[in-house]
Every structure is written in structure tokens, then in C-alpha cells.
Amino acid sequence: MSKKDINKVKHIDLDSIENPKFLAALSYEELDVLASDIRGKILEVTSNLGGHLSSNLGVVELTIALHRVFDLSKDKLIFDVGHQCYTHKILTGRKLNNLRQQDGVSGFQKIDESPYDVYEAGHSSTSISAANGFAIARDLNKEKYNVIALIGDGAINSGLALEGLNNIAHSDHKVIIVLNDNGMSISKPVGGLSKFFANISTSKGYNRMKHGYQRLFSKTKFGRWILHISSKFKNCVKRTLTQGNLFTSLGFAYIGPVDGNNIKKVEKALLRAKNTKKSVIIHVNTFKGKGYKYAEDDEAGYWHGVSPFDVETGEPKNKHEGMVSWSHVYSDITALELEEHKNAILISPATIKGAGLDCLDKKFDNRIIDVGIAEEHAATLASGLSISGKHPIISVYSTFLQRAYDEVSHDLARMNLNATFLVDRAGLVGADGETHQGIYDEGYLSSIPGTVITMASNIDEAKLLYDESFNNHGPFFIRLPRTLVCKQDGFNKIEHEFGKWMKVKEDSKDVAIISCGPLMRELENALNNEGIKCTLINALYINPIDKSMLDELLEAKKIVIYDPYSTRKGLVDSVMAYLLEKNFKGSISAYFVPNEFVKQGTIAQQLERYNIRVIDVISELKK
Numbered sequence: 349m350s351k352k353d354i355n356k357v358k359h360i361d362l363d364s365i366e367n368p369k370f371l372a373a374l375s376y377e378e379l380d381v382l383a384s385d386i387r388g389k390i391l392e393v394t395s396n397l398g399g400h401l402s403s404n405l406g407v408v409e410l411t412i413a414l415h416r417v418f419d420l421s422k423d424k425l426i427f428d429v430g431h432q433c434y435t436h437k438i439l440t441g442r443k444l445n446n447l448r449q450q451d452g453v454s455g456f457q458k459i460d461e462s463p464y465d466v467y468e469a470g471h472s473s474t475s476i477s478a479a480n481g482f483a484i485a486r487d488l489n490k491e492k493y494n495v496i497a498l499i500g501d502g503a504i505n506s507g508l509a510l511e512g513l514n515n516i517a518h519s520d521h522k523v524i525i526v527l528n529d530n531g532m533s534i535s536k537p538v539g540g541l542s543k544f545f546a547n548i549s550t551s552k553g554y555n556r557m558k559h560g561y562q563r564l565f566s567k568t569k570f571g572r573w574i575l576h577i578s579s580k581f582k583n584c585v586k587r588t589l590t591q592g593n594l595f596t597s598l599g600f601a602y603i604g605p606v607d608g609n610n611i612k613k614v615e616k617a618l619l620r621a622k623n624t625k626k627s628v629i630i631h632v633n634t635f636k637g638k639g640y641k642y643a644e645d646d647e648a649g650y651w652h653g654v655s656p657f658d659v660e661t662g663e664p665k666n667k668h669e670g671m672v673s674w675s676h677v678y679s680d681i682t683a684l685e686l687e688e689h690k691n692a693i694l695i696s697p698a699t700i701k702g703a704g705l706d707c708l709d710k711k712f713d714n715r716i717i718d719v720g721i722a723e724e725h726a727a728t729l730a731s732g733l734s735i736s737g738k739h740p741i742i743s744v745y746s747t748f749l750q751r752a753y754d755e756v757s758h759d760l761a762r763m764n765l766n767a768t769f770l771v772d773r774a775g776l777v778g779a780d781g782e783t784h785q786g787i788y789d790e791g792y793l794s795s796i797p798g799t800v801i802t803m804a805s806n807i808d809e810a811k812l813l814y815d816e817s818f819n820n821h822g823p824f825f826i827r828l829p830r831t832l833v834c835k836q837d838g839f840n841k842i843e844h845e846f847g848k849w850m851k852v853k854e855d856s857k858d859v860a861i862i863s864c865g866p867l868m869r870e871l872e873n874a875l876n877n878e879g880i881k882c883t884l885i886n887a888l889y890i891n892p893i894d895k896s897m898l899d900e901l902l903e904a905k906k907i908v909i910y911d912p913y914s915t916r917k918g919l920v921d922s923v924m925a926y927l928l929e930k931n932f933k934g935s936i937s938a939y940f941v942p943n944e945f946v947k948q949g950t951i952a953q954q955l956e957r958y959n960i961r962v963i964d965v966i967s968e969l970k971k
Contacts, residue, residue, distance in 0.1 A: 357381040362389050368415040368439040379611050383408045387639040390434050393444040395659045398779065399455055400431040402637040402651045403500075406530050406609075410498075410634060411435035413614035414526070417622060418494055424482050426467045428475035428499035428509075430456035431653075432528075433465075440464040448779035450949030455780060470783020471748065472503040472721045476512030476525060483521035494524060494622060501529040502698065506721045516627050517598040523627045524618075525600075528608065530636035595629040604631030609638060649701035671832040674866075677807055678770055678828055679704040681814045681839075682741065686712045689818060692739045695730055697723045703743045703772050723748050727755035734765035739818060743770040746786025746827070747777075753792055760823045761798045767824065768817040774803070774827035775865070775913035776941065776955065781948030786830075787941045790911075790918025793825055794891045800847075801891040803827040803865045803913065809888060811839040816846055827890075829865060829913060831951065849885050849894040856881035859969065860901045862923060863910040864890060871910060871962045880969050887911075893922045902932055908969070909938040912960045916940045939965060 357377050360370070362385060374382065386408050394401045412435065414425060420440075427433045434444060437453060440462050446452030457465040467478050479497035486493060503509055504527060516523050595602045601624045606617045614632060621628045637643025642662040643651035656665040682705060686692050694716045700706050708716060719726050723744060730740035744752070749771060760767055774786040793799050800821050804810040810826070817824035844850065849862075852872055859882040863871055868886055875884060883904070885897060901907060907927065911919045920938045927936060939960045946954055955961045 359385055362386065362438055363443055363445075365438060366441045368420065371412065371416050371439070376612055379409075379412060383412060383611070384639070386412075386435050386438055389438065389444065391640055391659060393434075393447050394654055395657050395665075397447050397449065398653075398655045399434075399448055400652065401640070401654045402643045402646065403432040403530075404434040405638050405640055405643055406634040406636040407432050407498075407528060408435045408609075408638070409611045410526070410528065410608045410614055410632060411439065413611050413618060414496065414498070415439050416611075417615055417618040418496065420464050423494040423496065424466045424479070425464075425496045425498065426475040426479050426482070427457050428469070428497065428503045429472045430469055432498075432500075433457050436464070437462075448781075448948055450947075450953050452948070454948060456783060468783075470780065471751070473499070473506035473509040475499050475503075476509050476516065476523070479523045479525070480512055480516050480519070480521065483516075483523045484519075487521050495522075496524045496526060498526045498528060501527065502721055507724060513598060513600075517600060519627075521627075522625070524621045525627070525629050526618075527604075527629055527631045528634055529605065529631060530634045595631075599626070601626055601628040602631065603628060606630065606632045608632030608634035648706055653702070668832055670835055672835045673704065673832055674810075674828040674830070675702070675704040675772055677810055677833060678743075678772075678814070678826070679707065681811055682743075682770070683708055683711070684811075685741070685814055685818070686715060689739055691737060692741055692818075693717065693733055695719060695726050695740055695742045697721060697726045697744055697748060699743065699745055699748070699772070702745070703770070705743060723751040724755050727752040728759045730767045731755070731759040731763065731765050734760070734767055735763065739766055739768070741768045741770065743772060745773045745784075746771050746775075746789045747773065747784045749789055750792070753796075756793070756799075756823060757796045761796045764798055764822045766818075766820055766822060768814070769823065769825040771825050771827045773830045775829045776946060776951045777830045778951045778954065779948050782945035785941075785946045786827075787914050787946065788917070789825070789827070790890055790914040791921075792917075794918055794922065796823075798822045799891060800824045800889065801827065801918070802889050804888070805864065805866055805868045805886055807833060807836055808840045808842050812842045812844060813888070819846065821846070827865070827913065831866060833866060844888075847889050847892065847894060849887050849889065849897045851883065851897075852886050853882065853884035855883075857883055857903065858905045859883070859908070860885060860904040860906070861908045861910060861965070862887050862901075862919075864888065864919060865911075865913050867912050867962060868910070871965060874962050874966050875969075878966055878970065880966070882969070887919055887923075890919045891922065893919070893926060895926060898923065898926055899930070902927075902930055905934045907932070907934060907936050908965060909936070909940075910960075910965055911938075911940050912955060914940060915943040917943065937968065 360382055387405055390404050437444065442453050442462060444453060448455045454461060456470055457468045459465050459468055475497035476499060479495045482495045499509065593602060603617045603620055607613050617630050621630050637646055637651055657663060658665060682694065696705060696718050698718060698721045700718050719729065726742055730742050733740045771789055774789060777784050777786055790801060793801050802813045804813055813826050861882055862885045864887040872884055875882060909920050909923050916938065920940045924936060942958055
């Protein structure tokens, strides 16, 4: 619809919506206006608060159609990952004005938020297996409802999703799987399955041409007749070409490809699926970023997850002059390491852009492997490379590394194979909430024999640790937080022995503080500003701990352990256990993140919530 046509249709106050029942009474013209208004709301909210933009802009019509065809107060809709559920939240009576804020609406499906949210996940590729569980339980209970899994083309490539597909295909428990194919996951998807989808769907360029063709011919009655005839012919050819594919070979009914940004066409496909007796795949093509030019033109994934930005210019609102993210610090060092070590190969499970590594693509193209959303494969791939004389560098978010625990233990550490892991988003991460906190890796990696776990407190230490990871220490993990650091030109070379901690400050032996990461430097400044005398230790190596340094501290009257980047299951427990073993006679206090799922908010709010700020340590020392 043109802007002029939209203005003729009555608009619905999005903040007044209580549930999706009102959709049934709307005409398709009114639904198109609603879709446009929802896009405007999503753009407004994410430009102010940040969030997942492109994925939500792409599924507006698809989500409206799902709510029109199914009664989702009874039927079960499972969003894969869930970051694309903003339209769903609006239609089910939730306001996005406090999206991803402390005590606000979650950026993902949340069971305790609404009866319309029946599942929740922040990691990809879980929806099909979960839907299988829902369907089995439904049939065992002799209940009647539909189970729908909405999964993207990037997520269905994952081993977990394929395992779920395989199980459903050979059971009598019907599941409706909506495959949202937008030619993108975060950035462009990779692998054989993505080529398969490209072959049975259409390219972004084709979509632009198609939309132009439709606009041109829809202006006259004769033109609309031409459109109708050509569309029927195209669909006939498409059905012939896509009659046999992976899904039908597995035993699924297959519907599609369908224009996922056309409510009427999606409804027709959903109704067919609803009436199908066996499990069915509905393959829909959507346009990721639809309605916002910067997001539509984005092929690198920049507009997938955004910080607050200016809608007109696309520029970020909160510019931090003189600051840079830790991800970009390590991206710069990665370029130096790839230059120096010709046997180094960078592996990423679909987080090249998020980790700031996209700038390396052209220079080191044949030594950068994006395996897609496949963390387990990334780790075992690294083992094959390592045993063959290559040095793999695996860049992965802490929260996603959890999925590769077995592979790290069995396929890397057990054989003492060399690999560098850049564990991004380590520690508290803020607004993404429970599913994305990077606070558990210290604990689970420490449980694996032969692992080295480290965390730099400044840029020079980051280079030191990265260099050291190439010196045959087995799996070497470098943790980096989701915060900013002051820019600096180049790196100051540090000579430091492997595995040893650093004494940063030593003006009293009565009180010793053991800390790590950038907040250790903030603590150092606060101690100096307050004139507090102590010994401050930089626990550069979190695992194994520096026992010789701890032996030097045994005569202290008080030891404070400050690790705001982890639960107690890492550095804190390791130090406490050693001090207990050595019969330490002084007092011990520790600051760490509780072993729980940390709710959304800013990182500052989360630190305050658990009383693990630098100021909390200072307050104790001043008593």
C-alpha cells in the first residue's frame, strides 16, 4: 500500500492491544496498515533502547498471519531463539516501551510474562526438539492443539535442529515447522543447507526486482490481471521444481516457498498446514530488515542487534570518543597473530560480526572459517586442525561455548591439543538477560583437566596473553568482557612468566586482594584514591591458580577475592580451596556473581543488585 492509501485506513493504538482476537475482524488493507505501524513501533523502540531490529522487521506479516490462523492461547508457538518475537509481544498485549530494561519486557519469549509464551530460549536451534516434546505430550494426553516451531534458515543448519527433524520425521506426532528463510542468519548463512535453501527460494536481488515488478503492474486493472496470470504460472513452475527436496525425502509434507511478507499468502499456507495430517514444513521467504533501508541493505549483520541509534542517519546515539570495545581490541590483535603465525586459522560459529572480526575477511579470507551456528563442530574442527599442525583460534561468546563443553573436554583437552579460544561476552552482559550471561565458563572450563583460563586487565596484557597462547599450552582460553576500554596506539611489550600472577600494589601485607579483568584496574585506582594500604594481586591466570603467589599471602590477616566476572565456581572456589588446604588463619571474603540466572538490566545495575561493585569492596576495607 502507498502512504496515501495507508492514511485512509483506520490505525489501531498499539498500546491498547490486550490480545490478538481483534485481528480476525480486520481486512487485509487494515492488516497491512497494522504491519506498517508495528514496524514503526519496533524501529522507534530499538532506536531508543537497542535490541534485535532486522529479524523483527522481517517477520511482522508472518507473525500476524500466525495469530490469525491459530489460537495461540491454546496452540503452542515456539520461536527459535526468540529474539524475533517483538510483533508477537505487541499482539499479545505487551508494551515495548521498557524493552530489555530492568524489570521490563524481555527481548525473548518469557514464560512468566504471558500465557502466549510457552517456551523460552536465547540459544538457537532448540525449537524443533522442543516442539517434538510438546507434540508427544499432547498426543499422550489425548489433547487437541497445534504445535508450531518458527525457525530461521541459519538455525536449521545446526546439529540440534537436524536431530529434531530426524526424530519428528519418523513419528506420528504432528508438528508444523515454519522455516523463515531470509537468506541471512545474523549475517549471511553458510554451508550446504544454505545453498539448498537458496536454490528452492529466491535471492534478495530477485525479491527487489519482484517488488518493483509488482508495484509497476498493480497501478492499472490490466496490469493487475497480468500479475495474476504471471503469478499463477510462476507458482506452477515452482511447485514442479521443488516437488522433491530434503524435507519431502525425510517424510514431511512441504509447502512453499511462500512470500512471508504477504499476510494473505502466508495464511493460505498455514491453513493448508493446519489441515495436513502429518508433520509439515512451510517454507516462507521474508525480507530481513524490511521497511528500514539501512537494515534492508545490510549483508554483514550490523543491524541484527543494535545499540540506540538515530533513525534518520543510522548513526549510533551513544558515541564513546576515545573508547573501543574489548571485542575490537582482540580483533586488532587477531590480525597481528594471523600475520605472524601463518599456521593460524580463525574459526567462528556465526559471530564474526558480533566479535568485530568482519574487518579481517578480505585479508585472511582463506584462513577464516565461519561454521554457522555450530559450536560443537567448531571445537572438534579445531581438534582436527590442531593435530594436523595448524593453530586454531576459536572466537565464541561465553554463553554459546557452553554447547561445546564435551568437545573441548574430549576432543581438545584430552589430547592436549593447542588452540586459542577468545571467550567473548565473558561476565555480566546486561540487557539480553538470563540466557546470555557469560558468568559460568570459569567454572565449567576449570573442571576440565589441562585447560588454561585467563583474563587481561588492560590492552597490553591482552597482547601478552594472546602471544602466550601460541606457546604449546593446550586449550588456552582468553576471557573478554562486553565493556569498553580506552584506545591506545600499539602495544607496550610485557615480559611475564606463564602461569604467574602479578603484584600490582604492595604497601601492606596485612590485607591482600586477588582480582582479575578490567575491574581490577578500577579497583586499583579506587584503593589509591582512598589511601587504602594492601597487596593487590592481578590474577591474570584464573586456571591453574598461582599457588606460589598464594603461599606468599598466607601470613596476611585478611584476603579478599574479587571476581565480578564469574560465579564462585571459578577463581573464588579455587583460591578458597587452596587456602583451606594450607590452613590459612586469617579471614576471607569474596565478591562474585551468585550462581543463578541473572535477569536483564544494565551491567551497572546487575553489579549493584549483587553488591559486587568496586565501591562495595572499598566500603568493606574502610570499615
